[in-house]
Amino acid sequence: MRYVSLVFLALLAPVAAGQERPTMSDVLESSSPSDWRQPDPANMLYMELEHGRVVLELAPHFAPGHVANIRQLVGNRYFDGLAIIRSQDNYVVQWGDPNAGAEDARLHENAADSLDPEFFRNAEDLPFAKIESRDAYASEVGFSGGFPAGRDGTKGRAWLIHCYGMLGVGRGTSPDSGSGAELYVVTGHAPRHLDRNVTLVGRVIDGIENLSTLPRGTGALGFFEHVEEHVPIVSVRFGSDLPEAERLQIELLRTDTEIFNQLVEARRYRSEEWFVDPSDAIGICNVPLPSRPSK
């Protein structure tokens, strides 16, 4: 093996040996089947691009109205043949109708053109696995149903957090101007100032490199300036509408288990020999959300 690989392997995935605290690998190895879940195909969105597929899991427990409207749009084949229109470095990739707002814009048909915002929800009955973290933007952070979330009190509000890979709904100045017909994925450092100001509806669980490596748009805010730069969307489908053989066989680590707590702590307290000055700290968007092929 090349020395150079060894160097960085040592940096990033050192072997645990005789340590008191388990590493993330140790934790995952000790997991049992019930620590994993198979996401519901009815909440999985498959976006086919010419160069690859992006698979997302939606979060109806945070944004039921928007998920329902996206379901209508997808049912209408709204996205098929539309395009990725924006790629801004260290920020977002965005897609929708390049002609939106013009006379030849594609109609939403039976889907709504605007929706009440779902920037947050009531926290009272929401399962919420809080993690200890000094967060710049929220008084409490944790996970709910597999998604990173913030909370401002158990009886107050809870909201999804703009970590890398999260899926959001573009909107105009009016809070109700989003519909799900224009969507974006975070492809840079978490833009947390958007939290509670946009409806987040899910996250990428596979294939994000098909978005994050797109050439950056040279227009303002990373919009593609020329039609030729647009990246065509072949199709968008829900998993439940795909033949079984075409579905992604994936399991996601549950976020409401003791194993997940251990994983967070393994990433907070880096016991690997490589670390000479571990921070004993963790940020919400630095917590990995492991997946593995399902059998």
Added chain:
Amino acid sequence: MRYVSLVFLALLAPVAAGQERPTMSDVLESSSPSDWRQPDPANMLYMELEHGRVVLELAPHFAPGHVANIRQLVGNRYFDGLAIIRSQDNYVVQWGDPNAGAEDARLHENAADSLDPEFFRNAEDLPFAKIESRDAYASEVGFSGGFPAGRDGTKGRAWLIHCYGMLGVGRGTSPDSGSGAELYVVTGHAPRHLDRNVTLVGRVIDGIENLSTLPRGTGALGFFEHVEEHVPIVSVRFGSDLPEAERLQIELLRTDTEIFNQLVEARRYRSEEWFVDPSDAIGICNVPLPSRPSK
């Protein structure tokens, strides 16, 4: 203008109108020439790739030993003809000698093979513009000489922070095993657990998209599995060794000015009409570091 652009323009760069607090645009417009600086060509590194150029500013006030060694390596033309060997999504792009450690590895000549770590420095005499931010990883965060930095007390330690675009020195398990012959740039959410465990030596100030859009490596940790995937480095030079005409004409906003304080506050308190629930908070890696063409 297309509606879709308007939508997201509204989201991301709304027009300030009759607000109490200035926006970032307002702040930048009110800046004077002395709020800007031209980085020293002797501390600017130009990496030429076949598809574009990446320009970095080094930070000798944090890592004098490593910057000096990189100067030797570059003087020896060490990097010319080597390659980018790794691209890991939401993490780093890394370059160096694909044959490092093997018999045909390129020699460092008069440059050191290993160096004392510069993971942090004495904070006592370091100019440090602290910003108020609840940071998960450091008790104090701010800027020093144009770079994001952490501090654990005015007489204690200070260190560069792994924000997007920062340049670091790969190393093995031994803290002194880095030399600057193997370098990486952060191309994802800030991996803050690396702070104070790696020597950071600078940051990208132009052309980061030439790194961040590279295809991801399919090997472990994003290493390229096949030689054909390697991205050749045409050359690496210091700005002071380039003809004036080939140098990047750029000015960077100083980080030790009242204008910069105002910029931080404009990003903390989002007064634009678009924001319905501003967080009144900011993270250290969410502070923009503006640049503009110099005259």
